[in-house]
Amino acid sequence: xxxxxxxxxxxxxxxxxxxxxxxxxxxxxxxxxxxxxxxxxxxxxxxxxxxxxxxxxxxxxxxxxxxxxxxxxxxxxxxxxxxxxxxxxxxxxxxxxxxxxxxxxxxxxxxxxxxxxxxxxxxxxxxxxxxxxxxxxxxxxxxxxxxxxxxxxxxxxxxxxxxxxxxxxxxxxxxxxxxxxxxxxxxxxxxxxxxxxxxxxxxxxxxxxxxxxxxxxxxxxxxxxxxxxxxxxxxxxxxxxxxxxxxxxxxxxxxxxxxxxxxxxxxxxxxxxxxxxxxxxxxxxxxxxxxxxxxxxxxxxxxxxxxxxxxxxxxxxxxxxxxxxxxxxxxxxxxxxxxxxxxxxxxxxxxxxxxxxxxxxxxxxxxxxxxxxxxxxxxxxxxxxxxxxxxxxxxxxxxxxxxxxxxxxxxxxxxxxxxxxxxxxxxxxxxxxxxxxxxxxxxxxxxxxxxxxxxxxxxxxxxxxxxxxxxxxx
RNA sequence: GCCCCCAUCGUCUAGAGGCCUAGGACACCUCCCUUUCACGGAGGCGGCAGGGGUUCGAAUCCCCUUGGGGGUACCA
Numbered sequence: 001x002x003x004x005x006x007x008x009x010x011x012x013x014x015x016x017x018x019x020x021x022x023x024x025x026x027x028x029x030x031x032x033x034x035x036x037x038x039x040x041x042x043x044x045x046x047x048x049x050x051x052x053x054x055x056x057x058x059x060x061x062x063x064x065x066x067x068x069x070x071x072x073x074x075x076x077x078x079x080x081x082x083x084x085x086x087x088x089x090x091x092x093x094x095x096x097x098x099x100x101x102x103x104x105x106x107x108x109x110x111x112x113x114x115x116x117x118x119x120x121x122x123x124x125x126x127x128x129x130x131x132x133x134x135x136x137x138x139x140x141x142x143x144x145x146x147x148x149x150x151x152x153x154x155x156x157x158x159x160x161x162x163x164x165x166x167x168x169x170x171x172x173x174x175x176x177x178x179x180x181x182x183x184x185x186x187x188x189x190x191x192x193x194x195x196x197x198x199x200x201x202x203x204x205x206x207x208x209x210x211x212x213x214x215x216x217x218x219x220x221x222x223x224x225x226x227x228x229x230x231x232x233x234x235x236x237x238x239x240x241x242x243x244x245x246x247x248x249x250x251x252x253x254x255x256x257x258x259x260x261x262x263x264x265x266x267x268x269x270x271x272x273x274x275x276x277x278x279x280x281x282x283x284x285x286x287x288x289x290x291x292x293x294x295x296x297x298x299x300x301x302x303x304x305x306x307x308x309x310x311x312x313x314x315x316x317x318x319x320x321x322x323x324x325x326x327x328x329x330x331x332x333x334x335x336x337x338x339x340x341x342x343x344x345x346x347x348x349x350x351x352x353x354x355x356x357x358x359x360x361x362x363x364x365x366x367x368x369x370x371x372x373x374x375x376x377x378x379x380x381x382x383x384x385x386x387x388x389x390x391x392x393x394x395x396x397x398x399x400x401x402x403x404x405x406x407x408x409x410x411x412x413x414x415x416x417x418x419x420x421x422x423x424x425x426x427x428x429x430x431x432x433x434x435x436x437x438x439x440x441x442x443x444x445x446x447x448x449x450x451x452x453x454x455x456x457x458x459x460x461x462x463x464x465x466x467x468x469x470x471x472x473x474x
Numbered sequence: 475g476c477c478c479c480c481a482u483c484g485u486c487u488a489g490a491g492g493c494c495u496a497g498g499a500c501a502c503c504u505c506c507c508u509u510u511c512a513c514g515g516a517g518g519c520g521g522c523a524g525g526g527g528u529u530c531g532a533a534u535c536c537c538c539u540u541g542g543g544g545g546u547a548c549c550a
Contacts, residue, residue, distance in 0.1 A: 010550045042550060102548080118476035118546070144548050162479075171477045173546060180548050192550050215478065216545050239480085239543095246542065274486095277499090281487055288486090288499055305487075307480050308543060315486065315500045325513070363513035374512095421509095436509040448511035 003035025004206045007061075007068075008196070010042040011053035014257035015060035017311070018211065018241050018249055021275040024292065025238055025304070026209045027066045028276070031296035038203055039072035044079075044195060060258035064268050065292055073203060075195060082190035085198055085228060086145055086179050090187075094227045097143035097184055098125040098175070099136040121174030123148070137184050145179035145187060147194070147224065155219045160207070160236035160301040167219035176220055197221050201230040212237040212308075213248065236301055239279045240308045249311055265367030270320035278309040289322060321366045329359035336371040343372045345379040348462060357458055360450045374450075378458060381468070382445030391447060397438040398473045400428035404435070405469050412460035414453055442472030 005026040009019050030037035039058075043049040061068070089095035100108075100121075109119035126148055128136075136143075153169025182188035190198075196217075200208060208218075218235050225232040243253045255261065261271055272292045276282075281303050282290060324332065333354050340347060348354060361374035376382070384392065392398060404424045409416055425435045440452050443459060459465040 008550085012550075045549060048549080098548095105548090113475070116475060120476090120546085165478085167478075171546085173477095177548050182548095188548075191548070196550085211544090212479065213544055214550095217550095219478090237479085242543080248544070277486065279486095284488075284498095302490095305480095309487090310485060312485050312500070318500055321513090361512095364511070366512095431509095433509050440510070446511090447509095450510095450512075452509065 001206055003030055003033040004038065004204055005030050005035065005209055006038040006040050006200070006203060006205050008040040008042050008199075009057050010045060010048075011050060011057060012045060012048040013053055013251060014259050015057040016251065017256050017258065017261070017275070019057075020060065020064060020066075020258050020271075021241055021278060022210055022238065023061060023066050024064070024272065024275045025236075025280070025299075028280075028292065028296045028299035029207065029209060029236075029301075030069075031293075032299045035206070036069040037066070038070050038205075039068045040199055040203065041072055041074050042192075042195075043074065043076045044189065044192075046076075049076075056257075056259055060262075063262060064258065064272050073199065075199060078195075078199065078202070079190065081202075082195050082198055083179075083187045086187050086190060086194065089147065089178070089227060090145060095145050095147045095178060096126055096128070096175075097133070098146045098177075099128075099133075099141045099143045099184070100125060101141070118171075119173075121146075123175045126175060133184075141184070142181045143184040144177045144181045146175040147178045147227065148175050149220075149223060153223065155222050157218065157222060157232075157235055160209075160234055161239075161304050162237060162306060165215070165218075167216070169223075172216070172220055178224075193217055193220050194224060197224040197228065197230065200233060201225070201228070205233050207234045207236060209236045209238065211240050213240060236304070239305055241278055242308045242310045244310070246308070246310060248308075265369035266316070266320050267323045267368065270316065270323045273319050273323070274316045277315075278311070279305050281305070289319065317366050324365045324368065325363055327362070329355040329362065332362055332371075333358040335368060336375070339369060339372050340375060340379060343376070345375070347379065353458070353461060360454055360458065364450065377444040377446065377449070378455070384441060384445040384472075385447075387447045388441035388445050391434075391437050391441050392472055394434070396428055396430040397434060400424055400430045400435050401438050401442060401469060401473050403428050404439070405466070405473070408466065408469075412457055412465070414457065417453070417456070438472075439469070442469050 007019070007023045007026050009015070027037045029035070041054055043054070058072075086095065090097070105121065108122060112119050125146070149169050149172050151170040155167040155169065157165050159165045176193065178191050178194040180188035180191065215237050218237070222232055241249045243249045249256060255264065258271070262268075269291060273290060276290065276292065276295045277288060280295075280299065282288065282295065283298050283303065286298065333351070336358060337347065337354070357375060357378050358371070361371060364374055365371055404420065407420050407424060409420075421432060421435060425432045428435070436452060437447055439456065440449065441447060443456060443465060449455065456465055459468070
């Protein structure tokens with residue numbers, strides 16, 4: 001059987017990390033099984049759906065390296081088909097019109113709650129006589145369409161992640177609404193559970209891979225598949241991504257959209273790697289660092305965990321650092337350059353020099369944007385911070401720098417400069433450490449940073465060292 | 475309330491009855507490298523929620539308890 005999976009985001013917000021992780025699992029499964037990964041834009045919530053969100057979602061997926069194999073299906077374009085299916089269900093008696101008002105339903109729920117029973121619809125309009133219906137219509141009452149669910153119904157499926165699953169019809173909340181309220185002579189907007197079934201069948205989806213928050217929906221949808229005479233796909237319910245408090249990660253948890261992570265300087269590779277690690281574990285010997293393409297050679301549900309996974313910034317940061325550190329200076333420089341320009345740095349014409357600078361600061365990067373602050377003292381004239389100023393003002397420091405300047409060779413030479421450093425420290429009566437720190441303060445305006453000799457060499461190549469040393473002593 | 479799911483170091487996880495004195499990664503701590511900060515290297519701290527079974531033997535199987543999560547929409 002050909003594997004056909006899909007991601008069905010609703011464009012009511014930017015691509016969310018949870019949706020992206022679902023996308024990753026679907027994509028991984030499709031690629032692993034030489035199947036197809038499809039997209040369906042669920043834009044039937046007209047109020048909240050926005051084209052810019054669709055764009056954001058598509059761009060985010062592309063950025064992550066998640067490609068799709070067919071033109072995305074747009075759900076709103078299939079409304080007529082959905083309504084026809086509802087009409088058929090109505091005609092066959094599997095669905096019916098319910099004329100209950102919001103207030104009635106509300107009262108029903110409250111009464112059951114008060115009686116210590118689960119709130120649910122009591123199916124009171126399931127068997128209305130023609131006279132009763134006519135009476136409601138004369139009153140001008142609008143109706144929703146409900147799909148009948150018998151209490152005696154026992155629903156079973158084999159979940160690819162969780163194994164055998166069972167659900168009872170009586171726990172589904174009563175006959176389910178499949179079309180919104182509207183005048184009783186027509187059919188209102190088709191609702192989620194019905195539409196998903198219709199569209200998944202239309203797209204010939206073989207495996208539905210989604211978060212475990214959909215488990216109850218699966219029970220309802222299975223009933224719909226049967227009523228509609230459609231073949232049900234296999235289901236895999238993945239664990240949820242949890243926030244710091246162990247609850248389902250939501251938009252309210254701060255940074256949760258892929259575009260935000262991107263803007264913060266996370267690499268697509270790191271995000272993909274980390275999402276692959278949340279809920280799935282690579283086979284022994286594979287290690288924790290992998291690209292999605294690598295993971296796609298091994299992905300299977302037997303290594304998908306059942307418990308939710310807490311989102312851990314520390315781990316993500318570590319992975320991102322690893323990705324950055326593993327990049328060639330040239331590749332990294334290419335990504336840094338736009339950020340440097342954005343920061344207003346004037347870049348040297350010599351890309352080789354920028355490559356060397358990148359190589360120097362690379363190990364201290366966690367996020368791409370860290371490269372801005374790290375490169376700043378090299379690409380602009382630094383303003384010494386308090387600690388640097390204090391050190392320069394310390395006993396004998398400036399005198400030693402003056403002495404150093406006098407002996408500095410025209411052409412920077414590592415060995416010669418090291419030797420000179422020793423001589424000068426001795427002559428000036430300061431420790432080598434004090435001198436070195438002084439040089440660092442003068443050159444870079446800070447007491448901490450990358451390797452001093454390498455930094456110095458870099459600056460001297462741009463003819464920047466002498467002036468900075470001079471500037472520090474007067 | 476009701477239904478469902480889940481349960482190994484602080485976090486992510488390995489573990490499919492003896493290989494477990496429970497392994498790895500992140501975080502944390504110590505040391506090494508180093509003028510400094512990082513990076514890197516070497517160590518360390520730290521866990522099978524509890525109770526019953528089953529078995530010669532249980533982190534692994536079963537039951538109960540506890541805890542956590544999800545769902546209970548005329549959203550998706």
